Amino acid sequence: MNSSPSTPAPRSARHAFRNAVRGVLDQDEKMKDVAPSSSHTARRSAAPYSKRVANPDAMQVERPSGARTNGSLSSRIGSSRLSVTGRVARVGDPRVIAASSSRMPAHEMWREFVKSRYNPQARFLDLSRISEDAIVKKHRLIAPGQPGSTGKEAPTIFKLAGQLKPEPLTISLANNGLTSSMPLATLQHYLPGIRNLSLENNELKTWKDIDAFSSRKGRLLKLRELILIGNPLREVEYQHGRGERYTSEIARRFPSLEILDGNTIAKITFDAPSTSKAEAAAAAALPEARSFPVGVNPGVVPPEVQSLVGEFLTRFFNYFDTSRASLAPIYAPEATFSFSANTTIPQRARVMGLHATLPNQRKLDFAKWLQAGSRNLSRVGGRLEAAMEALHMGTAQIGEVLAAMPATRHDLGKPSDFVVDACTVMGAPAPGGVLLMISVHGQFTEVEVEGVRSFDRSFVLAPSTEGSPAQQAGWPVVILSDQLVVRHFSSPDAWTPGPLKVQFEPTNAPPPPTQIPQQLPVAQPVAVPVDAILASLPEHQRVLVMEVSARTGLVTQYAGQCLEGNGWDLGRALANFEQVKAQLPREAFAR
Template sequence: MKRNQPSTRGKRRPGRTDRDGDVSMDRPQNTNRIGKASSRGGPSRTRPTVNTNALQRELLKSDAPKSQPAPVTNAQFRITGFKGSKASVNEDGGVGSLVAFLEKKLTFNMQKSAKSRGATQPPVKIKRYTTENPDSILVTVTSTEAPYLKRLDNWVFAGKPLKIEEEKEREQPAKETTSNELTDVFVRVLERRYSAEQKLLDLSNIGSDPDLVKLGIFNMASTTSKFFPALMKTLDNQFKTATEKKNAIESVLLQSNQLSDLKTISSLAVTLPDLKNLDLSTNNISTLADLEPLKRKLRKIDHLILSSNPVEQTANWHEEVTKWFPTMRFLNGVQVREAPKAGRDGIPVRPPVFADDSNVAAPFIANFFAGFDGDRANLVNMYYDNTSQFSLQVNTHALREPNSEMPTKNEWDAYIKRSRNLKAITHRHARTARLYRGPDAVREAFSTIPPTKHASDPARWLVEVLPVPCVPDPSGQYPQGVGGLQIIIHGEYEEMNVATGQAVKKRSFDRTFTLGPGGQTGVRVINDMLTIRAYGGFAAFTPEINPQDLVNQLCQATGMTPAYSELCLAESNWDPPTAMAKFEQARATLPPEAFVVG
């Protein structure tokens, strides 16, 4: 729609358009400003007369009450249509590029409009957005920005037209409840999500809690913003003293809550100032500014988890966050400071499960990684058949171990073309092409991975073995399936230069195997998933072991008294297998008082 300029000499001038084809909103310049000479006959020498009617109107205006500007509120829009765009091949599915595109267009149009009014407009920054699925995000903007965002409906982004629809706030209010009823609901939620054994409060994905959904707490922005402070007040009222509260809760999980900043949960630092561990993973925290509400609070925090947040893409973010929390030793599972004392308190790390009664996993692991480092072609012949699958994923945003070498240019080139990151790759053909099935395809994929040498120190590995009740039977005798194993391995390796025999790069990896019967050795790989990431150390692999738990376990296994069991463990450097071996050797010579009577 074009806006006509004021009439000049009886003729109508068409509105001007800018480079984007928008009608220019610039006002016509006043050619008769104060101090400007008349264009006819030179400067005017006639004394101006006072327009008393106009003066009276202006005086009446000044006495009238001034209208207040409309309050700035928020508006939410659902944006779709970017799936399959040129930007969708990015690791985040193109969401980051889309948000930058919207910010650029909003800034341009709003600055143009402000200029026409003789005003200024700062650059627009979209601070809140939520990814719903690969083709839909929810964007929150101010009511001032909303009309300009609506104008971008059907604009082309990276080759795809966008669909922009305003998401109306749900009108139904939260169910009316009394203060006591609401408190009772909050108490039930807290009790259900609290683990006394782990001293842990699990508030992850709190928006899906059935009791809160039934109340309609999250139906309106006004009640949503008040929820967390009210929950923290309810939590505080459950304890008589601060010491009791400190001893009861050491860890809080807040992952998967769509948090775009920490303002709504800032009351956490007031209610739980002695908190040791906080998990904020899988949220929408995108900048360091979004983290500032907790900056230099939580003075006793020991382990902070921020993985799967956009802020990880900010340069040197982990260095800045480490400065904010002087007591923090672990960030995203990576040690960033030396421990002040032996052992560590934190989100419990349990010993790995190694359920391998048939003694299949241990020989497989030893043979597999020796073969992967030495002869991959023969390795494939031993363990992979026509139904075996292999996939490779590169995690380029994983946190690096502080003392590891700095990243280098193109350091992921050998892996990235084979990487099957399902967050970034959404096309079915690309996903299928990067899932390698059968010996020939697996052998070819293995050949593109640089030569490796896996760590020989057992402390640098974390291995878990779990039984799988039903895997395909290659013989066809058992259509319902047979028993198999799942092996989950976290470890590290060095990329090797074959010509010199020297290591050129150290990396961490995660590998998950599903094994079943078959193959040349009686064991075949059904599925093999490999994730490669920057070297992150192995400090998080060491499980937390309470010495008293070891004493109790040895007591139960041997029948010895706690005193003798502790002595045996101390002499064995607190290694249970060594302690059991010592017990077996000394059993015949132990006095009667070494055993529990009865």
Template structure:
């Protein structure tokens, strides 16, 4: 599908079939002779289609040149021409490399180029944005290659940076450090990025001697990019002109429709020289350079039109979502989208999109596709001129608690001799009344405990705000606590440290497991390979892992205010040391968050009770459990259900042991063992 400039009018899909009157042609034709189409590794974005410029304000369809919002009518034709033989000219290496340099220097290329260009790569979806975009200054340093340091590791770049920071602070007689934020070496030049204040100090070192070589330091001219050749800079200037002519500041529209018919791009021969996707990425890089901050992009561009570019998958224009994540209106009409699948890669992007236009696409008005596309964009209100949500519905959905429940099938309690049942029942009763006794009984010198507070989790709308001051100082939330020593201090190892941590937490009251069992979701599974306290079993010993989700009430020690919170707690328990309690807690991980009701339990297996009933009166049906294990083993191995049951029976219904047996005996199993795998 890669365009190669304007072509003579022809049927590009099926040369042997006549064009349908008033519509498109069908099929896809390989360049030249017939056969399947070939696409390059980057994906081809066909941008050659009839021109139709337009503009749009917030929430409105970008209008056509005649001032109306109706899509163009008539057959869709290609205007591309090809030399004799039907094969488009190959891209020239030099032009393709120039586009690549623009992309990489701007930050939408690989990770190293984004770092070198002084861009922050920590945001979601690897979205690049300038660091200190307003105060950032890039300097060009010459002389490193002529210095004696050039023979050092890394070409002497590290030595040069240390020299520049130290010398700038000394020459300026500063009582602070000078910091170079980013640096990169390209050929004989070194590009460094610093804030304006530090850059002024570094420029004072111009002409100083470094490792027997004289340094030249000057500021990079505004509008130029580090490492671009004269030809690449000229190409960037031309692409900047293209964007400038297509930007409507009044309507805040970036009109990128029918790029294949743009006279400047045609004159440059861009689509004969580089893949359309790379050209589009270069345009997005230049756009980001002109809107330095995320706020500037939000305020400057509300709408984008990509109509008439023969796009068939958003993967080809993924850089649009990276460059303009807060876009409100998007016109994708007169393209080649066949179904909703072609837009799924944007399912977690463009979260603020309000209007999307897909008219004159093969997807047409397919109701199921339109419904799926609507779900991809939670704030979408207008889909191809049809209202799919009201503004009030969008606002109500945004206020609703964000609950993402894992599908539940009742509690899955694979207990061994009711050890897990007895542990959780005793644990929470003692945790609420006598934590010291609890820690002394189950926690030894190797037991670990930690907890984390999730202050931004889902909660009930309009619920009174919770205070976390009694918890936050000991919280080990790795998203918030990134300094390694702070993380180590919040991991409590050994019974005494666990007791000390618990003493600093507020008093709690958990619902009774024997009366309010429906307030919990509990999973319990056998677990092998735990460290043997005696050291005699090198392969480890058997234990259990127990995961609980529930709620509790606590009382602030200072204000005496009672609050309700939700929690998740995961225990790993195993055999205790000889002469001590027969059960020890190997690991205890607690997570706290604002109260949110548990998801409803559905499809509860036979014999499992989820109503308010004692745990002791909720036995697991052994036949049902064995059936579930057989199905699980069949899913993981591809064996028939009968062979899975035989394998589990030999392993005494230990799933881990059955999997190990299967891996050892797989080559010896007959073909009929895999004849009817469970889906």
């Protein structure tokens, strides 16, 4: 039979039916998606955003429970850390599009982040893994210390954190990949009350990497607990068996620190002498000492080297004042030279008013000395690199530094202005097996302003070898080590031979019965010659004692006890003084 042309074949009929059904379904779908704008417009608005979204997995941050926890910082951080749960957001979700299209200022974006990370009940701010935070990703922010950051992110975060109520006491910056502490430089400014800080699992590798928040300017004065576990700096120190050194270095930088990496730091304190009534009565009954049992003696120089020492110093200071380049031959090729500008006015000089009474003292300025390469270790803040750079080695480096120092004039015609001590060291690894050590204290005039400064200088000398530049220049010795301290003028009274007067407090006790009653003038306190009292101490310890005494008002004896009890660490000694000053007796302070 022949089929009618108007009747489709069965296969064609099924195909036509399928197309008709699909058209109806497509139309229904379009009706469901009807919006104020057409479906084509909606797709066009979603398409660009889908390209901008780096990670379509939107993360929801859950607030911490807020329960207060006890124990170490690490346990508190572990219990208070914000949990992150994932919820996949469909690409093109209108809520995501709305969030991304908002144009709030950058600081408001960071404010949203800071608030979401703060637990006010525990006063804990969790700033760990900032780059992985959903809010940071949503606003396409760059975390502090990361490539592309401007350096303003961390100050902004800390400033916003400082506005939180109550103010945070604990902050975690763990797992942020920090290679330097520069992002923490403003932490002390905005959050001075921080007690606990975690920098766990970052990339701090050297001591220089923590200088930004451990220097005098940026130091966290109230920091109680610090965590550095997982940083190369700590791990390398422990791998090489230098755990004690690591702890000591951190404690020195943070005097208030009590817990480091979960371990308690042993505190070294000096015992403040307490005087009972019985002891005070017994002391009052004793005769009052007016002078030290041993007087001040002239400088000590062995007879066999007196001529050598005199000739060396006379010639050296003459060249130092007139032609420093001529000193090049006397420094051995491996010689070292360093100088320190001590800008603190000595206590005795303050009492005597030397800075105010001498005509040109106010014209003096330490700027040129500091610029020339001063190695004042109290200024470099524990930075090993800076300390090593200021240790000048070899004839060339030493010559450059000597030329950069201000011009001087040593008046050697006044022997009373100087004191010299010398000794020989036998069996030393030097030509002839002997070394000569010379220590000089004195004064010089800074030529530019005609102001007077005091100085301390130590030399280590060895015999010059045959044919050496020193011998060819007529020097019988070479300098192996030269150390110079330049300071404010403090007069040569400290080494004037005679009885050593000590500080005393005049009493109003009546004279003994055997004396004829008469009107006597009231004795005045005698200023302590600080350098003479401390003459037995090494130079750097003497400077520390005078520094503590000047800052705290302690008499020399108590300032020395404070430093000795704190391992001669200036930072610890000053912090310890603040803790116990209310318990110290009145005689501990200079009047």
